[in-house]
Amino acid sequence: MNKAQVVNGVIASILSLINELIAEASIMAITEQQKRLVKASFTKVEPIADTAAELFYNQLFKYDPSLKKLFKSDIKSQGRKLMAALKLAVSSLDNLEKLIPVLEKMAVTHVDYGVKVEDYTPVGNALLYALKQGLGAEFTPELRNAWIDTYTIMATVMRQAAYSDYNPNSYHNTKYYNRAA
Numbered sequence: 417m418n419k420a421q422v423v424n425g426v427i428a429s430i431l432s433l434i435n436e437l438i439a440e441a442s443i444m445a446i447t448e449q450q451k452r453l454v455k456a457s458f459t460k461v462e463p464i465a466d467t468a469a470e471l472f473y474n475q476l477f478k479y480d481p482s483l484k485k486l487f488k489s490d491i492k493s494q495g496r497k498l499m500a501a502l503k504l505a506v507s508s509l510d511n512l513e514k515l516i517p518v519l520e521k522m523a524v525t526h527v528d529y530g531v532k533v534e535d536y537t538p539v540g541n542a543l544l545y546a547l548k549q550g551l552g553a554e555f556t557p558e559l560r561n562a563w564i565d566t567y568t569i570m571a572t573v574m575r576q577a578a579y580s581d582y583n584p585n586s587y588h589n590t591k592y593y594n595r596a597a
């Protein structure tokens with residue numbers, strides 16, 4: 417290895433460390449009030465979890481029909497797994513050190529399912545849609561923002577763990593999907 421390669425390697429390590437620190441800072445940006453809002457709203461979603469999951473998948477496949485082929489198992493049991501994972505995430509908002517490794521592991525498995533970095537965007541929007549339908553007028557703009565921040569934390573951790581060229585600070589969604597659906 418020559419001197420230039422060593423310098424490039426050091427620069428790359430420093431940049432990746434800076435990215436991690438910035439991502440961590442944005443993760444910590446969720447407020448106590450937002451955590452409370454998200455937790456309280458999830459207790460209202462839980463009794464209608466199956467309906468919420470159905471709304472979620474219908475909307476996801478409207479946004480992007482090509483994602484359907486990634487889901488091989490029964491969509492109802494898949495919906496339950498998704499809700500269980502959301503429950504764990506919501507209840508661990510105060511304990512991110514515990515949640516982060518779980519999300520990181522899950523993200524790597526998702527790569528094997530064929531999930532791409534850009535797929536986290538329609539999934540996040542389908543989640544907001546299902547929450548809006550499920551909670552009705554209780555889904556206030558403040559609660560919506562709290563959920564956006566929560567999902568952004570989850571998606572950032574997962575994307576960072578699974579896609580080596582993902583940079584949370586420069587990433588822009590390029591995926592076209594049917595927003596009007």
Ligand code: HEM
Nearest residue numbers: 483486487488489497498501502525529531535536539570
């Ligand atoms: C916060 C984000 C997400 C959470 C919490 C989540 C949660 C889960 C869970 C708990 C499972 C069950 C198996 C496992 O643990 O690996 C799963 C499977 C799966 N997820 Fe996700 N997921 C997320 C994002 C995504 C995204 C962005 C996609 C893209 C379309 C996706 C597609 C899938 C697929 C295709 C499977 C396998 C389904 C099958 O076997 O039929 N997930 N997910």
